[in-house]
Amino acid sequence: MSSFLIKMNFRGKDIISIKDFSKKEINYILDQASKMLPFAKGDKFKDILKGKVLASLFFEPSTRTRLSFESSMNRLGGRVIGFSDPSGTSLKKGESLADTIRMADAYSDAIVMRHSNEGAARLAAAFAEAPVLNAGDGAGRHPTQCLLDLFTIRTEKNKIKNQKIVLLGDLKYGRTVHSLSYALALYGADLTFVSPSTLKMPKEVIDECKELGVDPSQTSSLEKAIKDADVLYATRIQKERFPDAEEYNKVVGSYKIDNKLLESAKSNLIVMHPLPRVTEIDPEVDKTPHAVYFKQAFNGIPVRMALLSLVLGGKL
Amino acid sequence: MKKELKVPLIKNGTVIDHITAGNAVMVLHILGIPKSSSSTVSVAMNVQSKYGKKDIVKVENRELDPKEVNKIALISPKATINIIRDYEVVKKHKVKLPDEIIGLVTCSNPTCVSNVKNEPVESRFKVICKDPARIKCYYCEREPEDIADRII
Numbered sequence: 001m002s003s004f005l006i007k008m009n010f011r012g013k014d015i016i017s018i019k020d021f022s023k024k025e026i027n028y029i030l031d032q033a034s035k036m037l038p039f040a041k042g043d044k045f046k047d048i049l050k051g052k053v054l055a056s057l058f059f060e061p062s063t064r065t066r067l068s069f070e071s072s073m074n075r076l077g078g079r080v081i082g083f084s085d086p087s088g089t090s091l092k093k094g095e096s097l098a099d100t101i102r103m104a105d106a107y108s109d110a111i112v113m114r115h116s117n118e119g120a121a122r123l124a125a126a127f128a129e130a131p132v133l134n135a136g137d138g139a140g141r142h143p144t145q146c147l148l149d150l151f152t153i154r155t156e157k158n159k160i161k162n163q164k165i166v167l168l169g170d171l172k173y174g175r176t177v178h179s180l181s182y183a184l185a186l187y188g189a190d191l192t193f194v195s196p197s198t199l200k201m202p203k204e205v206i207d208e209c210k211e212l213g214v215d216p217s218q219t220s221s222l223e224k225a226i227k228d229a230d231v232l233y234a235t236r237i238q239k240e241r242f243p244d245a246e247e248y249n250k251v252v253g254s255y256k257i258d259n260k261l262l263e264s265a266k267s268n269l270i271v272m273h274p275l276p277r278v279t280e281i282d283p284e285v286d287k288t289p290h291a292v293y294f295k296q297a298f299n300g301i302p303v304r305m306a307l308l309s310l311v312l313g314g315k316l
Numbered sequence: 317m318k319k320e321l322k323v324p325l326i327k328n329g330t331v332i333d334h335i336t337a338g339n340a341v342m343v344l345h346i347l348g349i350p351k352s353s354s355s356t357v358s359v360a361m362n363v364q365s366k367y368g369k370k371d372i373v374k375v376e377n378r379e380l381d382p383k384e385v386n387k388i389a390l391i392s393p394k395a396t397i398n399i400i401r402d403y404e405v406v407k408k409h410k411v412k413l414p415d416e417i418i419g420l421v422t423c424s425n426p427t428c429v430s431n432v433k434n435e436p437v438e439s440r441f442k443v444i445c446k447d448p449a450r451i452k453c454y455y456c457e458r459e460p461e462d463i464a465d466r467i468i
Contacts (some may be wrong), residue, residue, distance in 0.1 A: 246437075
């Protein structure tokens with residue numbers, strides 16, 4: 001590790017968008033996450049965030065992101081306050097997000113939040129002195145998911161550069177795939193986008209990849225795309241993002257990953273999914289060595305432990 | 317310079333020259349004309365110049381504020397602003413978009429936090445290209461394609 005990396009200081013920094021970080025900074029976060037692994041598994045314990053309080057504000061439902069953030073804080077000796085359902089808060093009385101954030105800022109040392117409006121975390125960061133960690137803002141960004149996805153690929157494949165990575169499913173509305181495409185292009189991965197024609201990757205995401213020197217292929221044929229792939233990243237077709245049910249019904253179930261499909265894939269292909277899955281991956285795949293999606297979900301812990309310790313100044 | 321002034325001279329006021337041909341009406345909209353004043357306004361459209369066709373707007377007895385100038389830069393990046401006092405051009409400058417524009421344009425994303433009514437924030441965009449103008453929302457990162465229709 002170079003001396004430049006050792007001097008990197010994240011204390012007080014907001015984690016809003018993966019685009020706010022250079023590749024060197026991302027590598028540094030992933031290195032810290034690797035060091036957190038024994039602590040994430042509970043094999044070791046060090047209360048480096050003792051006395052620190054995390055405000056966990058989930059204005060939208062979440063299982064993995066909220067639980068893993070809260071678990072990460074607890075595993076490092078910190079405490080968590082917050083809510084997972086805004087109906088019990090003053091927001092119900094019409095309080096603005098800005099004022100809610102001011103309150104959370106007064107009561108905590110860091111704020112993690114998920115909200116339905118794009119840009120909500122950026123707004124929160126403007127009103128909070130404490131660092132804000134974006135746990136998803138509408139159809140916008142989800143940087144900690146992106147980091148744990150990169151961490152998973154790097155851990156499973158040892159490198160990201162030149163890996164043949166297929167992104168599958170709802171590439172139009174899916175928030176994880178937009179920032180992930182950008183980040184994978186930053187690392188020089190070889191990208192293929194597979195989706196129904198109505199859910200194609202937006203042009204601006206493809207343009208961003210091209211600006212980073214990666215020209216993604218696009219197809220609607222998963223069978224073709226999977227043949228020489230190293231990573232298959234599947235996403236759920238999200239009913240809640242569709243303007244009407246009829247459009248959703250037309251595309252749901254377009255793709256299914258099962259053992260028959262995987263027969264034509266490389267033996268070391270890994271299948272990833274940000275979860276929750278519905279019908280995209282048949283449960284029979286869970287038992288195969290291809291399935292890394294549960295490991296991927298676990299990786300949320302070391303990555304979020306790394307981020308919390310970095311922004312709160314905790315040192316291992 | 318005077319050769320370019322195709323419509324009658326004005327004693328005091330502002331001449332907005334080199335407006336992208338066809339955009340004079342949008343400039344009037346930005347200036348709130350006719351609602352905002354009773355000044356005499358002259359408009360020339362599709363005037364031939366050495367750089368091709370352009371529009372010109374002359375507003376008597378009024379000098380523009382920087383916000384108005386920035387809005388004009390969004391739709392006519394090559395426009396020039398001439399301040400006239402006693403028939404003389406006392407100041408002439410090209411419009412120039414700043415690197416960031418605040419409170420001038422609404423975001424095209426209906427669910428962007430900058431469009432939520434009770435939040436105490438103004439819209440904020442990074443200017444990613446000045447000519448032609450391209451802007452990206454600071455909050456949701458969306459790039460509106462219909463900038464002219466979104467000017468506040």
